[in-house]
Amino acid sequence: DIQMTQSPSSLSASVGDRVTITCRASQSVTTYLNWYQQKPGKAIKLLIYAASSVQSGVPSRFSGSGSGTDFTLTISSLQPEDFATYYCQQSYSTPFTFGPGTKVDI
């Protein structure tokens, strides 16, 4: 199985801050890397697919980059509704695997 790691595991930030979360795969996943947002009591939301493609309806402040084994999710200007947990996931090979998550709070 491809192992996924994320850093940091949590971070504190303020509205307006630029936030960067990193994700690393144990082997190359080319660009089969996705980012999701999870909020309590809400359905998990796809933010970024194929490493850098922004899902329809997702604000442009979210962006993704990377290929191979190293990836980043960037929120250019943190908004109050962005406080959540973010997960990366590889869909390069089954079993698809997720990172441990990064919790973004105030």
Add this chain to the structure above:
Amino acid sequence: QVQLQESGPGLVKPSETLSLTCTVSGGSSSSYYWSWIRQPPGKRLEWIGYVYDSGTTNYNPSLKSRVTLSVDTSKNQFSLKLRSVTAADTAVYYCARLSSGHYEAADLWGQGTMVSVSS
């Protein structure tokens, strides 16, 4: 708009079978991969497997011996059966749609349903 909703018992006894159904509303269940994903308390998301509308399946090897996924396109539903459950199977279970046009990302999720395994 298309929505997914999980349903099934919230409590299952050890050694029994966990059965969940996901209903697709507002759209068809044809021509997509349908997936189940779970999250044990305090742990990361774990992919269980997917089923295509043809019945083709792909399971996580860690669960393969105990899991069966199926789809009923006439009812716009797909289902999960997990046999011989233990406390380690206690988790929030999510159904999701995988999009081949999005590199197999899960572009639509249900709200999730908590299933506890306890006598």
